[in-house]
Amino acid sequence: MHSPTAPQPVSSLWRFSKMHGAGNDFVMLDGVTQPIELTPERARALADRHFGIGADQILLVEAATDTEADFRYRIFNADGSEVEHCGNGARCFVRFVHEQGLSSANPLRAQIRTGIISLYNDPQRGVDVMMGTTRFAPADVGFDHTGLETRDQGDDTLWLLPVPGQAAPVALSLVSISNPHAVQVVDDVKQAPVATVGPFIESHPRFAHKVNAGFMQVIDPHHIKLRVYERGAGETLACGTGACAAVVAGIRRGLLQSPVVVDTRGGSLRIEWDGQALRMSGPAQTVFTGQVDIDALCASLARKEIF
Structure with a gap:
């Protein structure tokens, strides 16, 4: 009789891409093919420009929970807060999904906190994003x-x-x-x-x-x-x-x-x-890719914050 195999610990090594859209820079994380638990503390560590990778926002791509969407993506600011939308990040999102081989669909439909947006990747002119509804009250x-x-x-x-x-x-x-x-x-x-x-x-x-x-x-x-x-x-x-x-x-x-x-x-x-449809077009570029030990990174940031 064989003993059950012990569960393998979740790796603290995360693959990432560093991208920017017109200088607005992001750490892109693939949460579809690797397990990612992104907390505010971890987002702050990744965004830190001294100890971390450095970014304005962290973007996490996940499987969609809405059947009308191809993927879901979540947006975390450099201070760890999660927000609803990011136009430059949306353009980087669609390029990232295509470059990582997660999907070849074009256009893509992305689930964000407030609904679904549509994105089209044109290798020549950049990425078009249908930005959703505008409100003024x-x-x-x-x-x-x-x-x-x-x-x-x-x-x-x-x-x-x-x-x-x-x-x-x-x-x-x-x-x-x-x-x-x-x-x-x-x-x-x-x-x-x-x-x-x-x-x-x-x-x-x-x-x-x-x-x-x-x-x-x-x-x-x-x-x-x-x-x-x-x-x-x-x-x-x-x-x-x-x-x-x-x-x-x-x-x-x-x-x-x-x-x-x-x-x-x-x-x-x-x-x-x-007056109704709102479209944004612009660049999205990958700067480099790599792997980060998120536990070690958080420990470094914790030492920094002692003083």
């Missing part, structure tokens, strides 16, 4: 507008948020694209107070779930420059949903017309919006 971004003044511009309602040290309040457009955005127009994005006003808006107590703070400079009706201070990541070189939110806000304000080229610090994106 304060409740859609978890915004408490009690007592705030407003100003109408075009079809948009601007919410006037006082900022310490500034004589005039900031006029914010609120846009939800599965995740929340607050967009302001600035004269010169290079000189915009992203490092100070960005975190103030991102963590303002009026936003129940924090918010992505966008700073948009209009060049002409089909061209903007953009910087975004993202929830849980700080300023990134590009923000896909932030680019979409800025374009939608600009069109509603009467400042822009579709399509719009969005220049970010990491590259350019093309956004199209007809």
Whole structure:
């Protein structure tokens, strides 16, 4: 009589790819062919730019739980928080799935926290992502507008948020694209107070779930420059949903017309919006692949956090 075989311990060695979309960088994990238990602590360790691989977000690809989707992917910010959507990450997701041989389907349907999005991988022009539904009510971004003044511009309602040290309040457009955005127009994005006003808006107590703070400079009706201070990541070189939110806000304000080229610090994106369908096109590139010992990495980060 043979003794039952003892269960094999789950390996702490994870295969990964490092990718970026217009400079917004990601650690990509295949949770389909290897067991991955991604916790906030482990996400922070992977994203750490000194002890870890370094990334704005960690993307975990898993088997879909919705029969209408090909895969599910989850998004963790550098601070370990899990979020609803990431446009640049979506483009990297479809390239990763194809490069890893997980599927050859094109387009792909991806299950995210708030629904299903469709993605098309074009090796020549980049990746097209149908970004889903846009919403504009304060409740859609978890915004408490009690007592705030407003100003109408075009079809948009601007919410006037006082900022310490500034004589005039900031006029914010609120846009939800599965995740929340607050967009302001600035004269010169290079000189915009992203490092100070960005975190103030991102963590303002009026936003129940924090918010992505966008700073948009209009060049002409089909061209903007953009910087975004993202929830849980700080300023990134590009923000896909932030680019979409800025374009939608600009069109509603009467400042822009579709399509719009969005220049970010990491590259350019093309956004199209007809009032209903929202499409983003842009690059997705693999930088390197490797293997990481997640337990050893977490132990290193724990030592760092003693002081």
